[in-house]
Amino acid sequence: MTPERIVVVGASIAGVTAASELRVAGWTGRLTVVSDEAAPPYSRVPLSKGVLAGTHAVETAALAALPDDIELRLGVSATALRLEQRLVELSDGSALPWDGLVIATGARARRIAADGQRGELVVRTLGDAAAIAARAATASSAIVVGGGFLGVEVASTLRGLGLDVVLVARERPLLRLLGRWLADLVAEAGAAAGVRFVVAPDGVALLGDPVTGVRLDDGGTLTADLVVSAAGDLPNIEWAEGSGLEIDGGIVVDDRCRAAPDVVAAGDVVALRTPEGDARRTPHWTNAVGQGRAAASALLDPAAPAFLADHYFWTEEFGLDVKIAGRLPLVGEPEVVRGSLDDRSALLTWRGDGGVVAAVALNHRIPVARLKAMVTA
Amino acid sequence: MHIQVNLPACEGHGLCAQVAPQVYEVDDEGYVRMLVDEVPPGLEAAAAAGARACPVAALRAVP
Numbered sequence: 479m480t481p482e483r484i485v486v487v488g489a490s491i492a493g494v495t496a497a498s499e500l501r502v503a504g505w506t507g508r509l510t511v512v513s514d515e516a517a518p519p520y521s522r523v524p525l526s527k528g529v530l531a532g533t534h535a536v537e538t539a540a541l542a543a544l545p546d547d548i549e550l551r552l553g554v555s556a557t558a559l560r561l562e563q564r565l566v567e568l569s570d571g572s573a574l575p576w577d578g579l580v581i582a583t584g585a586r587a588r589r590i591a592a593d594g595q596r597g598e599l600v601v602r603t604l605g606d607a608a609a610i611a612a613r614a615a616t617a618s619s620a621i622v623v624g625g626g627f628l629g630v631e632v633a634s635t636l637r638g639l640g641l642d643v644v645l646v647a648r649e650r651p652l653l654r655l656l657g658r659w660l661a662d663l664v665a666e667a668g669a670a671a672g673v674r675f676v677v678a679p680d681g682v683a684l685l686g687d688p689v690t691g692v693r694l695d696d697g698g699t700l701t702a703d704l705v706v707s708a709a710g711d712l713p714n715i716e717w718a719e720g721s722g723l724e725i726d727g728g729i730v731v732d733d734r735c736r737a738a739p740d741v742v743a744a745g746d747v748v749a750l751r752t753p754e755g756d757a758r759r760t761p762h763w764t765n766a767v768g769q770g771r772a773a774a775s776a777l778l779d780p781a782a783p784a785f786l787a788d789h790y791f792w793t794e795e796f797g798l799d800v801k802i803a804g805r806l807p808l809v810g811e812p813e814v815v816r817g818s819l820d821d822r823s824a825l826l827t828w829r830g831d832g833g834v835v836a837a838v839a840l841n842h843r844i845p846v847a848r849l850k851a852m853v854t855a
Numbered sequence: 856m857h858i859q860v861n862l863p864a865c866e867g868h869g870l871c872a873q874v875a876p877q878v879y880e881v882d883d884e885g886y887v888r889m890l891v892d893e894v895p896p897g898l899e900a901a902a903a904a905g906a907r908a909c910p911v912a913a914l915r916a917v918p
Binding site: 491494495498499501502519520521523524538539540541542543544545763764767771788790792799801843844845846847 | 866867868869870872873874881882883884885886900901903904906907908909910911912914915916918
Protein backbone atom coordinates (compact mmCIF):
# COMPACT_ATOMS: atom_id res chain seq x y z
CA MET A 479 0.00 0.00 0.00
CA THR A 480 1.29 3.46 -0.82
CA PRO A 481 2.12 5.42 2.32
CA GLU A 482 0.28 8.65 3.11
CA ARG A 483 2.77 10.14 5.49
CA ILE A 484 6.51 9.65 5.35
CA VAL A 485 8.97 10.91 7.93
CA VAL A 486 12.65 11.25 7.13
CA VAL A 487 14.89 11.41 10.19
CA GLY A 488 18.08 13.23 9.28
CA ALA A 489 18.63 16.05 6.80
CA SER A 490 22.12 15.47 5.53
CA ILE A 491 22.66 14.20 2.02
CA ALA A 492 21.09 10.74 2.51
CA GLY A 493 17.89 12.10 4.07
CA VAL A 494 17.65 15.00 1.64
CA THR A 495 18.16 12.67 -1.33
CA ALA A 496 15.50 10.26 -0.07
CA ALA A 497 13.02 13.13 0.38
CA SER A 498 13.87 14.50 -3.07
CA GLU A 499 13.50 11.07 -4.67
CA LEU A 500 10.04 10.56 -3.17
CA ARG A 501 8.90 13.67 -5.02
CA VAL A 502 10.75 12.71 -8.20
CA ALA A 503 8.81 9.43 -8.09
CA GLY A 504 5.59 11.45 -8.07
CA TRP A 505 4.59 10.65 -4.51
CA THR A 506 2.49 13.57 -3.19
CA GLY A 507 1.80 12.54 0.41
CA ARG A 508 2.77 14.44 3.52
CA LEU A 509 6.53 14.51 3.90
CA THR A 510 8.42 15.68 6.98
CA VAL A 511 12.19 15.87 7.32
CA VAL A 512 13.59 16.14 10.84
CA SER A 513 17.09 17.48 11.56
CA ASP A 514 18.90 17.87 14.86
CA GLU A 515 20.94 20.68 13.34
CA ALA A 516 19.98 24.34 13.39
CA ALA A 517 21.26 24.99 9.86
CA PRO A 518 19.26 24.02 6.76
CA PRO A 519 20.70 21.02 4.89
CA TYR A 520 24.31 21.43 3.80
CA SER A 521 27.17 19.43 2.36
CA ARG A 522 29.85 18.22 4.73
CA VAL A 523 32.35 17.95 1.88
CA PRO A 524 33.63 21.59 2.12
CA LEU A 525 33.92 21.37 5.92
CA SER A 526 37.47 20.02 5.76
CA LYS A 527 38.40 22.42 2.96
CA GLY A 528 37.02 25.87 2.12
CA VAL A 529 34.84 26.31 5.20
CA LEU A 530 37.67 25.19 7.49
CA ALA A 531 40.09 27.52 5.73
CA GLY A 532 37.65 30.38 6.21
CA THR A 533 37.84 31.14 2.49
CA HIS A 534 34.28 29.93 1.90
CA ALA A 535 31.38 31.33 3.91
CA VAL A 536 29.26 28.71 5.64
CA GLU A 537 26.38 29.56 3.29
CA THR A 538 28.35 28.21 0.34
CA ALA A 539 27.99 24.70 1.76
CA ALA A 540 24.18 24.91 1.72
CA LEU A 541 22.43 22.40 -0.50
CA ALA A 542 19.81 23.59 -2.97
CA ALA A 543 16.76 24.31 -0.79
CA LEU A 544 13.99 21.78 -0.25
CA PRO A 545 10.66 22.75 -1.84
CA ASP A 546 7.69 24.06 0.12
CA ASP A 547 5.86 20.75 -0.05
CA ILE A 548 8.47 19.18 2.22
CA GLU A 549 8.16 20.17 5.87
CA LEU A 550 11.61 20.69 7.38
CA ARG A 551 11.85 20.60 11.17
CA LEU A 552 15.22 21.89 12.29
CA GLY A 553 16.77 21.68 15.74
CA VAL A 554 14.94 18.57 16.92
CA SER A 555 16.36 15.09 17.24
CA ALA A 556 14.69 11.72 17.29
CA THR A 557 14.81 10.18 20.75
CA ALA A 558 12.92 6.91 20.29
CA LEU A 559 11.40 4.74 17.61
CA ARG A 560 8.10 2.92 18.22
CA LEU A 561 7.69 0.44 15.41
CA GLU A 562 4.34 -1.00 16.56
CA GLN A 563 2.71 2.39 17.05
CA ARG A 564 4.53 3.78 14.00
CA LEU A 565 5.83 6.81 15.84
CA VAL A 566 9.10 8.68 16.08
CA GLU A 567 9.48 10.49 19.39
CA LEU A 568 11.30 13.81 19.24
CA SER A 569 13.45 15.81 21.63
CA ASP A 570 10.80 18.54 21.93
CA GLY A 571 8.42 16.05 23.51
CA SER A 572 6.28 15.57 20.43
CA ALA A 573 5.89 12.42 18.38
CA LEU A 574 5.53 12.12 14.63
CA PRO A 575 3.26 9.43 13.18
CA TRP A 576 4.38 7.76 9.96
CA ASP A 577 3.38 4.99 7.65
CA GLY A 578 6.74 5.15 5.91
CA LEU A 579 9.99 5.96 7.68
CA VAL A 580 13.44 6.83 6.36
CA ILE A 581 16.25 6.57 8.89
CA ALA A 582 19.14 8.81 7.88
CA THR A 583 20.56 9.91 11.22
CA GLY A 584 24.11 9.64 9.98
CA ALA A 585 27.11 9.57 12.24
CA ARG A 586 28.94 11.83 14.64
CA ALA A 587 32.60 12.42 15.29
CA ARG A 588 34.31 9.87 17.51
CA ARG A 589 35.89 11.79 20.34
CA ILE A 590 39.02 10.81 22.20
CA ALA A 591 38.93 13.32 25.07
CA ALA A 592 38.62 11.93 28.58
CA ASP A 593 35.28 12.37 30.35
CA GLY A 594 34.92 16.01 31.28
CA GLN A 595 38.02 17.10 29.37
CA ARG A 596 37.12 20.27 27.47
CA GLY A 597 38.21 21.82 24.21
CA GLU A 598 38.47 18.83 21.87
CA LEU A 599 37.95 20.05 18.31
CA VAL A 600 36.31 17.82 15.71
CA VAL A 601 35.12 18.38 12.13
CA ARG A 602 31.64 17.03 11.58
CA THR A 603 29.21 19.93 11.51
CA LEU A 604 29.19 23.37 9.95
CA GLY A 605 29.56 24.80 13.46
CA ASP A 606 32.63 22.63 14.11
CA ALA A 607 34.35 23.82 10.94
CA ALA A 608 33.46 27.48 11.50
CA ALA A 609 34.79 27.32 15.06
CA ILE A 610 38.13 25.93 13.90
CA ALA A 611 38.30 28.49 11.09
CA ALA A 612 37.83 31.28 13.64
CA ARG A 613 40.61 29.96 15.87
CA ALA A 614 42.94 29.12 12.99
CA ALA A 615 42.99 32.79 12.00
CA THR A 616 45.16 33.59 15.02
CA ALA A 617 46.87 30.21 15.54
CA SER A 618 50.37 29.31 14.44
CA SER A 619 50.43 25.56 15.06
CA ALA A 620 48.09 22.59 14.92
CA ILE A 621 48.04 18.90 15.74
CA VAL A 622 45.66 16.71 13.77
CA VAL A 623 44.91 13.29 15.23
CA GLY A 624 43.84 10.69 12.68
CA GLY A 625 45.19 9.42 9.38
CA GLY A 626 42.00 8.89 7.40
CA PHE A 627 40.66 11.10 4.61
CA LEU A 628 39.34 13.67 7.07
CA GLY A 629 42.55 13.97 9.07
CA VAL A 630 44.71 14.34 5.97
CA GLU A 631 42.39 16.91 4.40
CA VAL A 632 42.25 18.92 7.63
CA ALA A 633 46.05 18.82 7.93
CA SER A 634 46.34 20.01 4.34
CA THR A 635 43.91 22.88 4.83
CA LEU A 636 45.54 24.08 8.07
CA ARG A 637 48.99 23.87 6.49
CA GLY A 638 47.62 25.89 3.58
CA LEU A 639 46.77 28.62 6.08
CA GLY A 640 50.42 28.72 7.10
CA LEU A 641 50.18 26.83 10.39
CA ASP A 642 52.88 24.42 11.50
CA VAL A 643 51.04 21.11 11.31
CA VAL A 644 51.78 17.72 12.83
CA LEU A 645 49.54 14.82 11.83
CA VAL A 646 49.52 11.97 14.34
CA ALA A 647 48.06 8.62 13.30
CA ARG A 648 48.20 4.98 14.29
CA GLU A 649 49.80 4.06 10.98
CA ARG A 650 50.93 5.85 7.87
CA PRO A 651 48.08 8.08 6.74
CA LEU A 652 45.67 6.58 4.20
CA LEU A 653 47.68 3.36 3.99
CA ARG A 654 44.80 1.06 4.81
CA LEU A 655 42.28 3.09 2.82
CA LEU A 656 44.23 3.69 -0.37
CA GLY A 657 47.05 1.16 -0.43
CA ARG A 658 50.75 1.81 -0.36
CA TRP A 659 51.28 3.52 -3.71
CA LEU A 660 48.75 6.32 -3.33
CA ALA A 661 49.39 6.66 0.41
CA ASP A 662 53.08 7.21 -0.37
CA LEU A 663 52.21 9.81 -2.99
CA VAL A 664 50.05 11.73 -0.50
CA ALA A 665 52.67 11.44 2.25
CA GLU A 666 55.38 12.78 -0.06
CA ALA A 667 53.20 15.69 -1.09
CA GLY A 668 52.35 16.38 2.55
CA ALA A 669 55.98 16.29 3.62
CA ALA A 670 56.92 18.58 0.73
CA ALA A 671 54.23 20.98 1.91
CA GLY A 672 55.84 20.96 5.34
CA VAL A 673 53.52 18.71 7.34
CA ARG A 674 55.22 16.47 9.88
CA PHE A 675 53.83 12.95 10.17
CA VAL A 676 54.08 11.07 13.45
CA VAL A 677 53.04 7.43 13.78
CA ALA A 678 51.76 6.34 17.19
CA PRO A 679 50.59 2.72 16.81
CA ASP A 680 48.92 2.64 20.21
CA GLY A 681 47.20 5.97 19.78
CA VAL A 682 47.37 9.18 21.73
CA ALA A 683 45.72 10.84 24.71
CA LEU A 684 44.69 14.49 24.69
CA LEU A 685 46.57 16.68 27.15
CA GLY A 686 45.30 19.62 29.13
CA ASP A 687 41.88 20.94 30.09
CA PRO A 688 41.11 22.66 27.83
CA VAL A 689 43.12 20.56 25.41
CA THR A 690 46.56 21.90 24.50
CA GLY A 691 48.33 18.88 23.07
CA VAL A 692 48.67 15.12 22.90
CA ARG A 693 50.65 12.46 24.73
CA LEU A 694 52.09 9.91 22.34
CA ASP A 695 52.18 6.19 23.02
CA ASP A 696 55.95 6.38 23.70
CA GLY A 697 55.35 8.92 26.47
CA GLY A 698 56.46 11.94 24.42
CA THR A 699 54.23 14.97 24.20
CA LEU A 700 53.32 17.50 21.52
CA THR A 701 51.60 20.82 22.04
CA ALA A 702 49.93 23.23 19.63
CA ASP A 703 47.50 26.13 19.44
CA LEU A 704 44.89 23.87 17.83
CA VAL A 705 44.34 20.17 18.42
CA VAL A 706 41.85 18.62 16.02
CA SER A 707 40.59 15.05 16.36
CA ALA A 708 39.70 13.23 13.15
CA ALA A 709 39.45 9.83 14.77
CA GLY A 710 36.59 8.34 12.82
CA ASP A 711 32.85 8.46 13.28
CA LEU A 712 30.15 6.69 15.25
CA PRO A 713 26.72 5.93 13.80
CA ASN A 714 23.76 7.68 15.42
CA ILE A 715 21.82 4.57 16.34
CA GLU A 716 21.17 4.96 20.08
CA TRP A 717 17.70 6.46 19.58
CA ALA A 718 16.60 3.33 17.69
CA GLU A 719 18.02 0.83 20.18
CA GLY A 720 15.38 -1.40 21.70
CA SER A 721 12.99 -0.64 18.84
CA GLY A 722 13.33 -4.11 17.37
CA LEU A 723 15.43 -3.01 14.40
CA GLU A 724 18.58 -5.02 13.86
CA ILE A 725 21.56 -2.91 14.87
CA ASP A 726 25.10 -4.12 14.37
CA GLY A 727 27.47 -1.18 14.20
CA GLY A 728 24.74 0.59 12.22
CA ILE A 729 21.15 0.02 11.13
CA VAL A 730 21.29 -3.27 9.25
CA VAL A 731 19.38 -3.17 5.97
CA ASP A 732 18.72 -5.59 3.12
CA ASP A 733 19.69 -5.09 -0.51
CA ARG A 734 16.83 -2.58 -0.94
CA CYS A 735 17.79 -0.51 2.10
CA ARG A 736 14.88 -1.98 4.09
CA ALA A 737 15.28 -2.30 7.86
CA ALA A 738 11.70 -3.42 8.68
CA PRO A 739 8.31 -3.29 6.93
CA ASP A 740 7.83 0.33 5.76
CA VAL A 741 11.14 1.33 7.36
CA VAL A 742 14.21 2.04 5.25
CA ALA A 743 17.60 3.52 6.05
CA ALA A 744 20.30 5.31 4.08
CA GLY A 745 23.69 6.91 4.46
CA ASP A 746 26.34 6.83 7.16
CA VAL A 747 24.02 5.14 9.69
CA VAL A 748 23.55 2.07 7.47
CA ALA A 749 25.42 -1.20 7.86
CA LEU A 750 25.33 -3.77 5.10
CA ARG A 751 26.07 -7.47 5.54
CA THR A 752 29.17 -8.61 3.73
CA PRO A 753 29.28 -12.08 2.15
CA GLU A 754 31.33 -13.10 5.21
CA GLY A 755 28.45 -12.08 7.48
CA ASP A 756 30.04 -8.98 8.98
CA ALA A 757 28.11 -5.73 9.05
CA ARG A 758 29.98 -2.84 7.46
CA ARG A 759 29.28 0.86 7.04
CA THR A 760 30.54 2.70 3.97
CA PRO A 761 30.17 6.37 4.89
CA HIS A 762 30.75 8.09 1.56
CA TRP A 763 28.79 10.75 -0.32
CA THR A 764 28.16 8.54 -3.35
CA ASN A 765 26.74 5.79 -1.15
CA ALA A 766 24.53 8.22 0.73
CA VAL A 767 23.03 9.45 -2.55
CA GLY A 768 22.60 5.94 -3.94
CA GLN A 769 21.09 4.59 -0.75
CA GLY A 770 18.83 7.61 -0.32
CA ARG A 771 17.37 7.00 -3.75
CA ALA A 772 17.09 3.24 -3.27
CA ALA A 773 15.48 3.68 0.14
CA ALA A 774 12.84 6.05 -1.23
CA SER A 775 12.07 3.70 -4.11
CA ALA A 776 11.76 0.72 -1.76
CA LEU A 777 9.22 2.57 0.42
CA LEU A 778 6.98 3.22 -2.58
CA ASP A 779 7.48 0.03 -4.55
CA PRO A 780 8.21 -3.42 -3.11
CA ALA A 781 9.57 -4.43 -6.52
CA ALA A 782 12.05 -1.55 -6.65
CA PRO A 783 15.51 -2.51 -7.92
CA ALA A 784 18.20 -3.44 -5.42
CA PHE A 785 20.78 -0.90 -4.34
CA LEU A 786 24.00 -1.32 -6.25
CA ALA A 787 27.00 0.17 -4.51
CA ASP A 788 28.81 2.65 -6.69
CA HIS A 789 32.50 2.44 -5.88
CA TYR A 790 33.51 6.05 -6.36
CA PHE A 791 35.43 8.20 -3.88
CA TRP A 792 37.50 11.30 -3.97
CA THR A 793 39.88 13.20 -1.74
CA GLU A 794 41.89 16.40 -2.07
CA GLU A 795 45.02 17.32 -0.18
CA PHE A 796 48.42 18.94 -0.70
CA GLY A 797 47.61 19.92 -4.27
CA LEU A 798 46.49 16.41 -5.18
CA ASP A 799 42.97 16.00 -6.50
CA VAL A 800 42.32 12.25 -6.43
CA LYS A 801 39.22 10.64 -7.92
CA ILE A 802 38.97 6.88 -7.52
CA ALA A 803 36.63 4.41 -9.22
CA GLY A 804 36.88 0.82 -8.11
CA ARG A 805 37.60 -1.12 -5.00
CA LEU A 806 40.03 0.02 -2.32
CA PRO A 807 42.72 -0.42 -1.23
CA LEU A 808 44.82 -0.39 -4.39
CA VAL A 809 47.38 -3.18 -4.48
CA GLY A 810 50.67 -2.79 -6.31
CA GLU A 811 51.76 -0.30 -8.95
CA PRO A 812 49.52 1.52 -11.41
CA GLU A 813 49.75 1.79 -15.17
CA VAL A 814 49.84 5.36 -16.51
CA VAL A 815 47.12 5.50 -19.17
CA ARG A 816 47.37 9.21 -19.90
CA GLY A 817 49.35 12.18 -18.63
CA SER A 818 52.47 11.82 -16.53
CA LEU A 819 53.33 11.28 -12.89
CA ASP A 820 56.19 13.76 -13.12
CA ASP A 821 53.61 16.41 -13.97
CA ARG A 822 51.35 15.13 -11.20
CA SER A 823 48.54 14.90 -13.72
CA ALA A 824 47.63 11.42 -14.86
CA LEU A 825 45.00 8.82 -15.47
CA LEU A 826 46.03 5.61 -13.73
CA THR A 827 44.73 2.06 -13.65
CA TRP A 828 45.39 -0.85 -11.33
CA ARG A 829 45.04 -4.34 -12.77
CA GLY A 830 43.98 -7.44 -10.92
CA ASP A 831 42.39 -10.75 -11.74
CA GLY A 832 40.22 -10.33 -14.78
CA GLY A 833 41.16 -6.76 -15.74
CA VAL A 834 41.17 -3.23 -14.36
CA VAL A 835 40.07 -3.22 -10.72
CA ALA A 836 40.46 0.51 -10.15
CA ALA A 837 40.97 3.70 -12.13
CA VAL A 838 42.30 6.90 -10.62
CA ALA A 839 42.25 10.43 -12.00
CA LEU A 840 45.09 12.36 -10.38
CA ASN A 841 44.79 16.10 -11.00
CA HIS A 842 43.13 15.07 -14.23
CA ARG A 843 39.68 16.19 -15.33
CA ILE A 844 37.59 13.44 -16.86
CA PRO A 845 33.86 12.71 -16.74
CA VAL A 846 33.50 10.43 -13.74
CA ALA A 847 31.21 8.13 -15.73
CA ARG A 848 34.16 7.52 -18.06
CA LEU A 849 36.49 6.88 -15.14
CA LYS A 850 34.03 4.30 -13.77
CA ALA A 851 33.72 2.69 -17.20
CA MET A 852 37.47 2.01 -17.19
CA VAL A 853 36.94 -0.46 -14.36
CA THR A 854 36.28 -3.85 -15.95
CA ALA A 855 36.76 -6.33 -13.14
CA MET B 856 12.58 26.68 -12.68
CA HIS B 857 16.09 27.71 -13.57
CA ILE B 858 19.35 26.12 -12.38
CA GLN B 859 22.17 28.45 -11.35
CA VAL B 860 25.54 26.84 -11.98
CA ASN B 861 28.68 27.92 -10.16
CA LEU B 862 30.95 26.47 -12.82
CA PRO B 863 34.34 27.25 -11.20
CA ALA B 864 33.18 25.29 -8.13
CA CYS B 865 32.27 22.21 -10.21
CA GLU B 866 34.63 19.33 -9.44
CA GLY B 867 33.04 16.98 -11.93
CA HIS B 868 31.88 14.24 -9.59
CA GLY B 869 28.82 13.82 -11.80
CA LEU B 870 26.23 13.18 -9.09
CA CYS B 871 23.85 15.68 -10.74
CA ALA B 872 23.92 13.75 -14.01
CA GLN B 873 23.55 10.47 -12.17
CA VAL B 874 20.44 11.67 -10.33
CA ALA B 875 18.89 13.68 -13.21
CA PRO B 876 20.36 12.62 -16.56
CA GLN B 877 17.54 14.45 -18.37
CA VAL B 878 18.78 17.77 -16.97
CA TYR B 879 22.55 17.55 -16.48
CA GLU B 880 25.48 16.05 -18.30
CA VAL B 881 29.21 16.18 -17.70
CA ASP B 882 31.38 17.43 -20.56
CA ASP B 883 34.72 16.04 -21.70
CA GLU B 884 36.56 18.29 -19.26
CA GLY B 885 34.46 16.99 -16.40
CA TYR B 886 32.33 20.12 -15.99
CA VAL B 887 28.56 20.12 -15.62
CA ARG B 888 26.54 21.16 -18.67
CA MET B 889 22.84 21.93 -18.60
CA LEU B 890 20.74 20.02 -21.12
CA VAL B 891 17.87 22.48 -20.71
CA ASP B 892 17.89 26.25 -20.23
CA GLU B 893 14.60 26.52 -18.46
CA VAL B 894 13.59 23.39 -16.55
CA PRO B 895 10.18 22.18 -17.79
CA PRO B 896 7.59 21.53 -15.05
CA GLY B 897 7.78 17.76 -15.49
CA LEU B 898 11.50 17.77 -14.69
CA GLU B 899 11.56 20.23 -11.80
CA ALA B 900 11.67 17.63 -9.03
CA ALA B 901 14.45 15.74 -10.80
CA ALA B 902 16.42 18.93 -11.52
CA ALA B 903 16.20 20.01 -7.89
CA ALA B 904 17.17 16.53 -6.69
CA GLY B 905 20.19 16.58 -8.99
CA ALA B 906 21.18 20.02 -7.71
CA ARG B 907 20.98 18.82 -4.09
CA ALA B 908 23.22 15.84 -4.84
CA CYS B 909 26.15 18.14 -5.70
CA PRO B 910 28.80 17.57 -3.01
CA VAL B 911 30.31 21.00 -3.53
CA ALA B 912 26.93 22.74 -3.60
CA ALA B 913 27.66 24.25 -7.00
CA LEU B 914 24.04 24.08 -8.17
CA ARG B 915 21.06 26.13 -7.04
CA ALA B 916 17.47 25.60 -8.12
CA VAL B 917 15.70 28.93 -8.59
CA PRO B 918 11.91 28.54 -8.79
